[in-house]
Amino acid sequence: MSGTIPWERVRRAGSKLTTPLLPDDYLTLLNPLWSSRxxxxxxxxxxxxxxxxxxxxxxxxxxxxxxxxxxxxxxxxxxxxxxxxxxxxxxxxxxxxxxxxxxxxxxxxxxxxxxxxxxxxxxxxxxxxxxxxxxxxxxGDFVLPDPPPEKLLFLVGGSGVTPVMAMLRTLDRRSAGNGRAMPDVVLHYSSPTEDRMIFRHEIERLEEKYDELTVHKLFTETDGMLELADLDDLCPDWRERETYACGPGPMLDAITEHFEAADLEDHLHLERFSLDLGGDGGEGGEITFRNTGKTVEVDGATTVLEAGEEAGIGMPYGCRMGICHTCTLTLVSGKVRDLRNGDEFDSPNEPVQTCVTTAVGACTLDI
Amino acid sequence: MAISDVQEYTHLTDEEVEQLGRELDAIRKEIEESRGDSDAAYINRMIRIQRYLAVAGRLTLLLGTQSKKTRVPAAIAGATFLGLHKILENMEIGHNVMHGQWDWMNDPEIHSSNWEWDTAQPAEQWKHSHNYIHHQFTNVLGYDNDIGYGILRMAREQKWHPVYLGQPVYNALLASLFQWGVALHDLDLERIRKGEKDPKEMKRQLRQIGRKGRNQVLKDYVIYPALSGRQWKTTLAANATANLMRNLWAYVIIFCGHFPDGALHFTEEELEDETRAEWYLRQMLGSANFNGGPLLHIMSGNLGFQIEHHLFPDLPSNRYAEISVKVRALCEKYDIPYTTGPLYKQYGQALRTIIKLSLPNGMTSSDQPEPPTPSRSRKRKSDSERPSRIQELGVWSRGKSTERQAS
The missing domain is CATH 2.40.30.10 (Translation factors)
Structure with missing residues (x-):
């Protein structure tokens, strides 16, 4: 439907009427969703x-x-x-x-x-x-491949169930709607109590519907945490399964250790909502914020975002872990290094994510 | 007459200047901590009103002018809506958003880093010439280009030249073409005249101005008139009127900020080792307010609180009114002049200066007020002369001591 109308051209033409704003800025007066800005x-x-x-x-x-x-x-x-x-x-x-x-x-x-x-x-x-x-x-890379692996193990703790629920619902829909086979799935779901178990009823319905789906529930407040040594009893063939784990940090650490000990880390997929700063920091240096002319001297561990906030600049920010790109600003000159992987950015007028980059020598940002 | 040391001028001791600085910092902190939903609602409301005005203006001109009966009223109403939309956008929204007053909301659509305002000046150049040069070096001769914008002679220290005889005419031209004057501001005409400007930078800036200016001109003078069909002349005239309205209004408001009597100039000696507190003091001495009701303040981007704006350029403009009460009290407490008056009087003084300074200094007299004399003796005061202290708060207060004693 939208293929016949070149929307991008219409929008560009419209912006001649609304410059310096975009047509979207006026359309949102009618419906707040009518904007792609x-x-x-x-x-x-x-x-x-x-x-x-x-x-x-x-x-x-x-x-x-x-x-x-x-x-x-x-x-x-x-x-x-x-x-x-x-x-x-x-x-x-x-x-x-x-x-x-x-x-x-x-x-x-x-x-x-x-x-x-x-x-x-x-x-x-x-x-x-x-x-x-x-x-x-x-x-995110914590995704169910298509086609899915034949044998799956989900290790879930608390609200870590949400991405796994999307996977289960996808498998259900494919099976119900397109007649594709449900793979062999084991779900181990830890929750403090039964009441706090999110999607409890829906998971029970799915378990009834599919023989291929096995669900273990663990109420940690009464029964204690999952001991990975018990995995051999709970799911004897866990070594043959692609495993997806999502939950609190300590739980994921223990799972990683267990899979590494078994030399199976290639078959383990994790979702962690925290910043992994694997790369080295920059050397630090003087950061200049162009609009105010303010400068701040920083070390190699301070992110550009933190430096700006310290200097009293109204820095835009979002997730503060390099995900959402809300904090992106234009690097006018100089060089910054990405804390996550050590990538360096030094082209003039390059957009950089300030929450995960540090200065490498003097640099200037457009804010 | 220009001041080389604000502290000496105001007869304040080191300690008093520092204390004043701390009290102003406290005002800033209080506002920063209390920013919230109602402030966010304010700026969003302003933006919505401004955009509705734009739509109303354009539609009135496109449709209302087509019938002979409604042509004249539609042209008048349309031009008025458009003029108000441009004024509101430039003054209360664009200028203040680009100062970073709303950055705290963390809303990428209302942020200083990417706001583009509805005038010929590209935002990037404005943020340099205004936010940085003018607000950092406010009223310092040779640094702040806003003292006459490289066109007018606005300080007696600026050397007279016969070319300034035409100043009343330049002033009228600047007023009516104000958006274009502003557009060229960051080019720094004076440095170009002296041959100090980097030609590469100048070309880059000119290209930027050309691009922005072309879009602005196309919109008001080509596209909308063309869409009006046979009534293109009416729309063209109405759009030109709206631009003129905005130009004159912005010009008057901006000339009331630093040119009325009482807003002082400084020499570069003042900048040497200037502390944060002395910077505050310079902003207070170099700026002038004007009085008015809430609507006047909104339409002038709250620049009637120029003193407060210069003290806290990045605090939300809707809070300047409440800040002004506190700043005024501080001025009284420290015996610092606080320049304000009705709009017509403030502009009248600026205009008088423009006309007077078109002539050599010898032919006119200065209208600047005498510096404050050390009226209150600086010797130690007796207890009865001292203001009473609110024990529980540890702050000094003026007056009302009898009330407190009574209670």
């Missing part, structure tokens, strides 16, 4: 999953690509006390490639309110349907 979405529904977790069903606006792969996460920005705060959450809904009449296309993320996590609490308890949120495109 920044990805955004409208909260359609808030479904309470447990006492402290809720699923947000979001209808994305223009520019969204519905091609996320099961297991990926998206960035979501919400305005709390006037300030946009960004977090990343796994998409729990399966990808919807085609438009479904009546319902339109939506994505769902499931959020657990963390103690002292004021953004997650706001998302779970404070969002009214109709709220406009900002979105960042799906990312």
């Amino acid at each position: 920044e990805l955004r979405g409208r909260v359609e529904k808030v479904v309470q999953e447990t006492d402290d977790a809720a699923t947000l069903v979001i209808r994305p606006g223009w520019g969204w690509r519905y091609d996320h792969r099961p297991g990926q996460y998206v960035g979501i920005g919400v305005q709390v006390d006037g300030k946009f705060q960004w977090r990343s959450y796994s998409v729990s809904s399966p990808p919807q490639r085609s438009y479904q009449p009546g319902s339109g296309r939506t994505i769902a993320i499931t959020v657990r309110a963390m103690p002292e996590g004021f953004v997650s609490s706001h998302l779970v308890g404070g969002l009214e349907p109709g709220t406009i949120v900002r979105l960042a495109l799906p990312e």
Whole structure:
């Protein structure tokens, strides 16, 4: 449908009427989703999953690509006390490639309110349907391949179930809708108590529906944490399975150790929501912020974002872990190094992610 | 007459200057900590109103002018809507967003790093000439290009030349073509005249201005008139009127910021070893406010609070009114002049200076007020002369001591 109208050309022509703004800036007066300047979405529904977790069903606006792969996460920005705060959450809904009449296309993320996590609490308890949120495109390598492996093991703790739920729903839909076989799946799901187990009922329904799906539930408050030594009893053929693990950091550390000991780390896929700063820092240097002329001397461990905040610059920021690209600024001159992998950026006027880069000698940023 | 040492000029001791600096820092901190939902709602409301005004103006001109009966009222209404939209965008939204006043919201669509305003000047050049040069070196002769914009002679220290006899005419031209004057501002005409400007940088800036200016001109003078069909002349005239409205208004407001009597100039000696507190003091002495109601302040981008804006250029403009109450109290406390007056009077003084300084100094007299004399003696005060201290807060307060004693 959209192939026949060259939208990009229409938009460019329209911008001659709206310069220096874009047509989108005026269209949002009619419908806040009619803009592709920044990805955004409208909260359609808030479904309470447990006492402290809720699923947000979001209808994305223009520019969204519905091609996320099961297991990926998206960035979501919400305005709390006037300030946009960004977090990343796994998409729990399966990808919807085609438009479904009546319902339109939506994505769902499931959020657990963390103690002292004021953004997650706001998302779970404070969002009214109709709220406009900002979105960042799906990312992440923790994905279910297509076709899926024949034998799968999911090791899940707490809200780590969300990316796995997207995978299970995808497998279910393919099997129900397209008649493809359900692979042999074992799901080991740890939760403090039964009440706090997100998607408990849906998982039970799936377990009933598919013989190929085996579910182990572990209530850690009464029964203790998963001992990986027990894996041989719970799932004797775990060594033959592709394993996907998502949950709290210590749990993932223990799993990694266990798989490394068995020399099976190639068959383990992990999702961790924290920044892995593997690369070396820069040498440090003097960072200049062009618009104010402010300068700040930093060491090689301080990110450009932190340096700017220290100098009192209103730096844009999002996830602070290199995911959402909200913090991207133009590097006017000089060189910065990416903390994650040591990549260096030194072309003039190159956009750089300030939250994961450090200065290598003197550099100037356009802000 | 230009001041080479703000501290000496105000007769404040080192300690008093530092204390003033701390009190101003405290005001900043208080505002920073209390920014929230209502401020975010304010700027979003302004942006929405401004965009509705733009749409209303364009549609009124496109459709309303087609019938003979509605042509004249539509042209008047359309030009008014457009003029208001441009004024609101340039003054309360563009200027303030580019200062970073709304960066704290972390909203990429309302952010100093990528805002482009609805005027011929490219944002990048404005942020350099205005945010950096003008706000850092405010009113320092030879540094701040805003003292006459390289066209007018606005300080008696600037050398007279017969070319300045035409100053009233240049002033009228600058006022009516203000957006183009602003567009050329960062080129730094004076440095070009002296041959100090890097030709490569100049070419780059000119290209940037050309691109932005072309789009602005196309929009108002080609595309919208063309869309109006046979009524293209009406739309063209209305658009030109809207631009003129904005130009004159912006010019008047901006000339009230630093040119009324009482806004002082400084020599470069002042910049040497200037502390943060002395910088504050220079901003207060170099700026002038004007009085008015909330609507006037919104339409002038809250630059009627020029003193507050220069103290805190990156705090949200909707808070300047409440800041001004505190700044004024500080000025009284430290016996620092606080220049303000009605808009017509402030502009009248600026205009008088423009006309006077078109002539050599010998033929005119200065209108700058006398420096404050050390009215209050600097010797140790007796207890009865001292302001009473609010014990529990540890701060000094003026007046009302009787009330407190009574309670």
